[in-house]
C-alpha cells in the first residue's frame with residue numbers, strides 16, 4: 517500500500533520506485549516465479565502506450581471485478597490542484613464531494629501535500645480494491661501529464677490461457693511478458709528511471725541501501741528496454757503475417 521506518512525512533493529519526486537497501485541505489480545514477478553519455480557513463465561500485461569482507455573478492461577475480464585487497475589507514476593504526475601484525472605469536466609467545486617469526481621467508485625484519493633508561491637499541490641493515489649479498471653481517470657489524466665495508466669495486477673489475474681480482455685482490446689495492447697518483468701512502463705518513463713538510478717548509485721557513497729535502490733531502478737529500466745526491443749520485433753512479425761501475400 518502507498519505510504520501515507522506526511523511527506524512533501526519533493527519527497528515524491530526523488531523516488532521513482534513509487535507508483536501507487538503498482539506495489540502488487542512489482543511484488544508479483546518474484547512471487548509468481550517462485551511459486552511456479554520457472555523463470556520463463558509468462559503473464560499477461562498491457563502496454564500503456566497503446567491503450568486508449570476504451571473501457572473494455574472493466575467489462576471483459578472474467579473476474580467480477582477486473583484484474584486491471586489504475587496506477588499513478590509519481591515522477592510524471594504534476595500534483596495538480598485541478599487534476600483532470602480526478603475531477604469531472606463540469607465539477608461544481610474543487611473538493612472531494614462525489615459529484616465532482618470522475619472516478620465512479622471513488623478510488624482516486626486526493627490529499628493536500630504543500631503550497632508554494634500561492635500554488636497548491638495534491639497527491640493522487642489509487643485505492644486498488646476500489647478500482648474497477650474503467651480507465652476514466654486515465655483518459656482524463658492524458659489531457660495533462662498522463663501519469664495515470666492501467667496495468668494488470670498479477671496478484672488478482674487468473675492468467676487465463678486466452679485473456680478475454682486481450683481478445684476484445686481494440687488497440688491490441690495486451691502481451692505475454694516474462695513474469696519477472698511484471699509491468700510495462702510508458703516508454704517516456706524509462707529515461708526517468710535511468711537518470712534516477714544513475715544519480716542514486718553515484719551519490720550512494722557508503723550507503724548500501726541507496727546503492728541497491730539505484731541498481732534496482734537501473735535493472736527495472738533495462739528490463740523495459742529489452743522488452744521494448746522484443747515488442748518491436750514481435751509487432752513487425754505480426755504485421756508481416758497480416759499483409760496479403762504478393763502485396
Ligand code: SF4
Nearest residue numbers: 567568570572573685
Ligand atoms: S481493452 Fe485495450 S484499449 Fe481498452 S482499456 Fe483495456 S488495454 Fe486499453
Ligand code: SF4
Nearest residue numbers: 619647648650651653
Ligand atoms: S476512474 Fe476507473 S480506472 Fe481510474 S481509479 Fe477509478 S475505477 Fe480505477
Ligand code: SF4
Nearest residue numbers: 577673674676679680
Ligand atoms: S487473463 Fe483472465 S483474469 Fe487476467 S485480465 Fe485477462 S481475463 Fe482477466
